[in-house]
Amino acid sequence: MKRRIGILTAGGDCPGLNAAIRSVAKTAIIEHDMEVFGFIGGFKGLIENEYIALTEEKVSGILTLGGTILGTSREKPMKKNHPDDFEPDQKSKQIKKTMNLLQLECVVCIGGNGTMKNAHALSKIGIPVIGIPKTIDNDVWGTEVTFGFDSAVQICTDAIDRLHTTASSHKRVIVIEVMGHDAGWIALHSGIAGGGDVILIPEIEYDISIVCNYLMKREALGKPVSIVVVGEGVKTGKKRTPGPYLAKKINELTGIETRETVLGYIQRGGSPTATDRILATRYGQFATSLIAQKQYNSMVSITNNILGSIPISETAGKTKIIEPDYELIKTARSLGVCFGDGC
Numbered sequence: 001m002k003r004r005i006g007i008l009t010a011g012g013d014c015p016g017l018n019a020a021i022r023s024v025a026k027t028a029i030i031e032h033d034m035e036v037f038g039f040i041g042g043f044k045g046l047i048e049n050e051y052i053a054l055t056e057e058k059v060s061g062i063l064t065l066g067g068t069i070l071g072t073s074r075e076k077p078m079k080k081n082h083p084d085d086f087e088p089d090q091k092s093k094q095i096k097k098t099m100n101l102l103q104l105e106c107v108v109c110i111g112g113n114g115t116m117k118n119a120h121a122l123s124k125i126g127i128p129v130i131g132i133p134k135t136i137d138n139d140v141w142g143t144e145v146t147f148g149f150d151s152a153v154q155i156c157t158d159a160i161d162r163l164h165t166t167a168s169s170h171k172r173v174i175v176i177e178v179m180g181h182d183a184g185w186i187a188l189h190s191g192i193a194g195g196g197d198v199i200l201i202p203e204i205e206y207d208i209s210i211v212c213n214y215l216m217k218r219e220a221l222g223k224p225v226s227i228v229v230v231g232e233g234v235k236t237g238k239k240r241t242p243g244p245y246l247a248k249k250i251n252e253l254t255g256i257e258t259r260e261t262v263l264g265y266i267q268r269g270g271s272p273t274a275t276d277r278i279l280a281t282r283y284g285q286f287a288t289s290l291i292a293q294k295q296y297n298s299m300v301s302i303t304n305n306i307l308g309s310i311p312i313s314e315t316a317g318k319t320k321i322i323e324p325d326y327e328l329i330k331t332a333r334s335l336g337v338c339f340g341d342g343c
């Protein structure tokens with residue numbers, strides 16, 4: 001019998017998932033003469049033994065497709081799955097049954113940091129896994145960049161470009177809230193690419209009065225139009241302060257007409273950028289080559305554009321956030337961008 005592998009996509013979807021599925025399947029079939037089974041709806045499909053055969057025909061024409069042909073979910077493979085404290089339960093018994101029924105040697109888990117934690121838990125009950133890091137948030141520890149991130153930054157940048165023209169027509173301040181969970185990668189990169197005047201990220205504690213003084217100073221200098229880019233995870237103390245809240249506060253405290261846009265799930269939709277198609281394809285091919293060499297229980301990674309891998313145990317349960325001395329923050333500050341902490 002041919003070697004057989006499974007593949008699943010879990011967590012929030014993003015552009016590039018189908019490029020990764022296609023790459024794993026084509027590499028496995030063409031280069032390693034394997035058979036590939038795609039599980040429906042993330043770990044749920046593995047638990048319930050719901051799958052489709054991923055043949056070359058099945059993955060033909062999906063490179064440019066947004067979303068995932070397998071579907072996704074946030075279902076966990078077992079109740080408790082903290083890297084150091086998990087308990088096999090009914091769900092993990094069903095997963096083992098699926099592995100045996102289909103005679104699978106490994107499961108490729110494509111997902112964010114939650115998925116890597118779940119994949120690590122599977123490896124601890126003897127199910128070989130390979131992780132491929134995906135998420136628009138770019139917050140997977142252990143790799144420089146996840147696929148999905150470049151597409152989200154492009155979508156946000158396009159949105160900011162559009163907000164500049166309407167803000168200019170009305171001489172307004174516009175606040176745009178972007179995704180990114182508890183990290184500010186999307187806000188920082190799209191804020192710089194889109195020429196944001198204020199960029200608020202969860203990693204930098206901000207003071208609303210500093211932001212408002214900065215905006216009023218701009219107005220006094222004859223620049224009443226400003227764009228404020230805020231990551232959804234931004235807080236004051238423990239309290240999340242999303243875009244609409246900030247727009248209201250700025251309007252009240254400065255008297256400048258202010259509006260807000262919450263970009264939401266647009267950031268997760270549509271066809272992947274060329275950069276994400278290439279990264280997803282590279283990750284998929286490399287992940288499959290690790291399986292061919294029976295190097296399981298790793299997550300593929302990229303550093304200085306060189307592919308590698310780290311033990312899945314090393315990334316499980318961790319989040320990659322922006323360090324205060326990150327070069328792009330220094331660049332933005334040099335251009336006068338306000339981070340709400342002393343501009």
Ligand code: F6P
Pocket residue numbers: 012013112135136137179180181232268
């Ligand atoms: O992880 C990707 C992401 O879009 C985050 O940026 C966002 O906070 C979260 O997923 C939304 O989760 P859901 O799709 O379950 O509403």
